[in-house]
Amino acid sequence: MSEPRAGVTEPRTLAPPARRVALVSGVERIGAYSVITALDSSGPHDPRPGQFYMLASEDCWGGSADERPYLPRAFSYARARAEDEGVALSFLLEAIGPGTDRLGQLGPDDRLALVGPLGIGFREPTEGSRPLLVGGGIGAAPLLCLQEELDEAAVLLGFRSAAHAQAAALFSGEPQVATDDGSVGTQALVTELLAAELDVDPGATVFACGPPAMLEAVRALCAERDVPAQLALESGMACGFGACFGCVVPTTDGYVRLCLDGPVLDADRLETALVAGAGH
Numbered sequence: 128m129s130e131p132r133a134g135v136t137e138p139r140t141l142a143p144p145a146r147r148v149a150l151v152s153g154v155e156r157i158g159a160y161s162v163i164t165a166l167d168s169s170g171p172h173d174p175r176p177g178q179f180y181m182l183a184s185e186d187c188w189g190g191s192a193d194e195r196p197y198l199p200r201a202f203s204y205a206r207a208r209a210e211d212e213g214v215a216l217s218f219l220l221e222a223i224g225p226g227t228d229r230l231g232q233l234g235p236d237d238r239l240a241l242v243g244p245l246g247i248g249f250r251e252p253t254e255g256s257r258p259l260l261v262g263g264g265i266g267a268a269p270l271l272c273l274q275e276e277l278d279e280a281a282v283l284l285g286f287r288s289a290a291h292a293q294a295a296a297l298f299s300g301e302p303q304v305a306t307d308d309g310s311v312g313t314q315a316l317v318t319e320l321l322a323a324e325l326d327v328d329p330g331a332t333v334f335a336c337g338p339p340a341m342l343e344a345v346r347a348l349c350a351e352r353d354v355p356a357q358l359a360l361e362s363g364m365a366c367g368f369g370a371c372f373g374c375v376v377p378t379t380d381g382y383v384r385l386c387l388d389g390p391v392l393d394a395d396r397l398e399t400a401l402v403a404g405a406g407h
């Protein structure tokens with residue numbers, strides 16, 4: 128993994144400028160989510176966990192009654208597998224609106240338009256610390272490829288329901304699972320699992336992705352215990368490569384464009400208000 132500390136001076140990702148097309152090779156339903164896999168034959172083969180792609184279907188994107196979706200949508204990649212013909216990229220998505228609905232309708236051999244990989248992903252854990260991966264809902268997506276890269280990382284996941292919790296099966300080993308309704312695992316918030324883990328051994332680096340309230344709770348917990356944390360944030364992204372300024376977020380270093388300087392930021396760079404306003 129790349130080692131630099133988060134900061135506006137950190138080298139930014141240079142993505143191929145052109146949008147390209149990847150052929151969908153598989154679509155799998157996992158409870159409340161879909162996993163879409165597509166073969167990217169002309170893009171970089173080595174995206175970093177936490178980086179994202181701007182996705183759209185090549186056909187039937189826009190042009191509906193209200194012309195939505197119009198802009199491509201941002202997705203963290205969940206897995207990347209090098210193949211002879213390119214890299215097979217998998218995305219985990221939850222249908223919540225016109226863009227995710229349309230992407231969820233893609234089937235084998237359909238054409239997925241993409242730009243990426245974009246942004247700066249997760250960095251190395253702090254030396255001597257154990258990695259703790261904390262995901263809420265669809266925030267599990269970038270933790271899948273991160274788990275593959277880190278040896279023996281503990282994984283803590285929180286979901287709304289049993290249908291959402293099926294995504295836990297995508298992880299290797301035995302992730303700890305919490306659900307809001309107690310239908311799977313512990314009836315708790317994932318941050319309660321995190322607090323219990325840190326009680327046992329505070330020598331961790333936390334990697335988290337999830338909804339804003341969860342990220343804020345992770346930030347506060349880690350700050351209180353002086354545990355380093357890297358948070359994968361969201362903000363509305365229209366371009367994904369620095370042109371529109373739609374994704375700016377305040378940090379202790381001033382405003383940054385999340386698509387260029389994130390989406391993963393060190394928790395100690397964040398203003399509390401930022402975390403409350405970002406996320407799924």
Ligand SMILES: Cc1cc2nc3c(=O)[nH]c(=O)nc-3n(C[C@H](O)[C@H](O)[C@H](O)COP(=O)(O)OP(=O)(O)OC[C@H]3O[C@@H](n4cnc5c(N)ncnc54)[C@H](O)[C@@H]3O)c2cc1C
Binds near residue numbers: 196218265268360
């Ligand atoms: C870096 C990044 C990585 C992402 N990775 C994934 C992923 O792996 N899987 C996945 O399913 N989704 C991911 N998302 C979220 C995804 O981009 C949005 O859910 C998607 O754009 C919604 O599009 P839509 O047309 O379906 O719904 P819309 O109609 O555009 O949105 C539906 C609702 O969600 C809200 N919303 C949409 N996008 C955001 C956002 N970025 N922040 C806060 N609220 C928002 C809207 O205000 C609206 O209320 C990611 C977003 C970012 C910025």
Ligand code: FES
Binds near residue numbers: 367369
């Ligand atoms: S999404 Fe356009 S500048 Fe970040």
